[in-house]
Amino acid sequence: MQTALPYIGRFAPSPSGPLHAGSLVAAMASFLDARAHGGQWLIRIEDLDTPRNVPGVTELILQQLRALGMRWDQDVVYQSRRLSLYQQAFDTLLAAALVYPCGCTRREIADSASRLSPTTDLTEHPYPGTCRLGAPQGRHAYAWRLRVPEIEVCFEDRWLGVQRQEVAQVVGDYVLKRADGIWAYQLAVVVDDGEQKVTDIVRGEDLLTSTARQHLLARLLGLSVPRVLHVPLVLDARGLKLSKQNGAQALDLNEPLAALQQAWRALGFEKLAASNIESFWSLATQIWGQGTERANLHGINHRSYDAR
Numbered sequence: 639m640q641t642a643l644p645y646i647g648r649f650a651p652s653p654s655g656p657l658h659a660g661s662l663v664a665a666m667a668s669f670l671d672a673r674a675h676g677g678q679w680l681i682r683i684e685d686l687d688t689p690r691n692v693p694g695v696t697e698l699i700l701q702q703l704r705a706l707g708m709r710w711d712q713d714v715v716y717q718s719r720r721l722s723l724y725q726q727a728f729d730t731l732l733a734a735a736l737v738y739p740c741g742c743t744r745r746e747i748a749d750s751a752s753r754l755s756p757t758t759d760l761t762e763h764p765y766p767g768t769c770r771l772g773a774p775q776g777r778h779a780y781a782w783r784l785r786v787p788e789i790e791v792c793f794e795d796r797w798l799g800v801q802r803q804e805v806a807q808v809v810g811d812y813v814l815k816r817a818d819g820i821w822a823y824q825l826a827v828v829v830d831d832g833e834q835k836v837t838d839i840v841r842g843e844d845l846l847t848s849t850a851r852q853h854l855l856a857r858l859l860g861l862s863v864p865r866v867l868h869v870p871l872v873l874d875a876r877g878l879k880l881s882k883q884n885g886a887q888a889l890d891l892n893e894p895l896a897a898l899q900q901a902w903r904a905l906g907f908e909k910l911a912a913s914n915i916e917s918f919w920s921l922a923t924q925i926w927g928q929g930t931e932r933a934n935l936h937g938i939n940h941r942s943y944d945a946r
């Protein structure tokens with residue numbers, strides 16, 4: 639019989655802006671899930687996309703988490719200091735001929751995707767495989783892509799239930815190393831979750847469509863595949879995901895309890911009878927531990943997807 643691994647969860651913010659009402663929901667859910675399982679909660683700063691990093695924001699995010707009463711169990715990890723791990727994983731894939739260089743520009747990919755499927759409005763164009771057998775003559779390679787096998791990835795989300803995706807159809811061969819030399823999020827996140835022995839990923843639903851890609855890559859690298867739970871997104875008045883890019887306001891930390899109650903309600907729970915942040919966390923952990931069925935998701939933007 640296999641013994642269950644000790645629970646390790648993580649929150650992995652990118653330092654492109656301070657925490658806002660939407661990112662707090664993801665931080666809260668991962669923190670509560672770790673506490674309710676008596677597990678560890680790690681912080682990983684995803685600062686590989688250097689052009690998007692905002693100076694001083696990492697410290698601000700950590701301060702915000704502390705002010706909200708959230709404590710982590712190991713030293714904070716910075717992706718920018720772990721480049722050799724990503725290189726090693728990449729070398730393993732290269733040795734197995736699972737990656738290839740690609741000389742296509744974004745525009746070319748978009749054009750050929752709309753030629754292949756002219757009636758579909760694709761927000762993310764599946765890569766048509768142009769450079770799979772070698773980049774066209776005279777092109778220098780821009781990015782490195784994973785040779786995606788034709789299999790359906792199926793996994794159970796702890797909140798949303800069974801999910802399926804045929805990555806080769808929906809996404810195609812995806813980028814692991816960008817044309818600007820930066821390691822892609824998809825590679826770094828899988829390597830880190832593996833190396834940090836993360837057993838449970840709890841994060842926002844916007845990343846649900848990345849999960850199949852990550853499971854596939856974890857398997858190719860011989861890493862164990864973490865359980866996942868994706869929580870509802872907070873939308874703004876226009877129905878768009880609240881995000882740093884859409885100009886979401888940083889959290890007001892003059893009223894930490896109010897910010898916590900708001901995030902808790904965004905997860906579909908009733909306001910808690912808590913008079914301070916300590917009692918908030920203790921009540922919230924108890925309720926979270928009883929299962930997400932306790933949440934009333936009526937009217938909340940929470941959807942499942944079956945992207946084939």
Ligand code: GLU
Pocket residue numbers: 649650651652684827841845
């Ligand atoms: N760094 C990602 C973000 O800030 C989250 C990555 C993850 O949780 O897998 O959206």
